[in-house]
Amino acid sequence: GAVVSQHPSRVICKSGTSVKIECRSLDFQATTMFWYRQFPKQSLMLMATSNEGSKATYEQGVEKDKFLINHASLTLSTLTVTSAHPEDSSFYICSAAMLSAQETQYFGPGTRLLVL
Amino acid sequence: SQKIEQNSEALNIQEGKTATLTCNYTNYSPAYLQWYRQDPGRGPVFLLLIRENEKEKRKERLKVTFDTTLKQSLFHITASQPADSATYLCVHSWGKLQFGAGTQVVVTP
Numbered sequence: 568g569a570v571v572s573q574h575p576s577r578v579i580c581k582s583g584t585s586v587k588i589e590c591r592s593l594d595f596q597a598t599t600m601f602w603y604r605q606f607p608k609q610s611l612m613l614m615a616t617s618n619e620g621s622k623a624t625y626e627q628g629v630e631k632d633k634f635l636i637n638h639a640s641l642t643l644s645t646l647t648v649t650s651a652h653p654e655d656s657s658f659y660i661c662s663a664a665m666l667s668a669q670e671t672q673y674f675g676p677g678t679r680l681l682v683l
Numbered sequence: 684s685q686k687i688e689q690n691s692e693a694l695n696i697q698e699g700k701t702a703t704l705t706c707n708y709t710n711y712s713p714a715y716l717q718w719y720r721q722d723p724g725r726g727p728v729f730l731l732l733i734r735e736n737e738k739e740k741r742k743e744r745l746k747v748t749f750d751t752t753l754k755q756s757l758f759h760i761t762a763s764q765p766a767d768s769a770t771y772l773c774v775h776s777w778g779k780l781q782f783g784a785g786t787q788v789v790v791t792p
Binding site: 569571573601609610611613616658660661662670671672673674675676677679 | 717725726727772776779780782783785
């Protein structure tokens, strides 16, 4: 149980284009979903927290107009990187927490984004 | 500020031995700590959660301890196997999850 999927697993795009990443909780309802970014050999850094049906809460230094987050249902959250640039190239990972056990997050497999 | 520290050096260990990883925290007293495993190019996988009133917790070949006096958690992998090779993350929650940098474990046959 507690499976989280992400799609796509890998994406290469040209600078200036937008990229959408989907995060789904497959076998549970996730009241809260989180988006992280991880650069090589570094810790996961939280970008934003999203609750179903409400606006996401962004961490300091994360541009909300650049990283659009939508949490339309209890099983789906999307992250759109708008006008991507090479410095946005990173590993993006989502996670989901169950209502009954908010302490533990279940992570997706991650999406590798390369902006040329 | 609340801080979590793990040994940044990789731990090389022979198959069958016990790997022990350390997680130290400063400037606060977490109600619980969590340990995750992360393989290269993959998202973290939850392993164990230990609360401050629990001295020890086990799951198969994994054992976690929580010493609030030393402000430390130890993570043990007993009878280690090459498949245990990964980066292990100590995680605390201060409103949101805070990840340590992780310790890479390499188990050689």
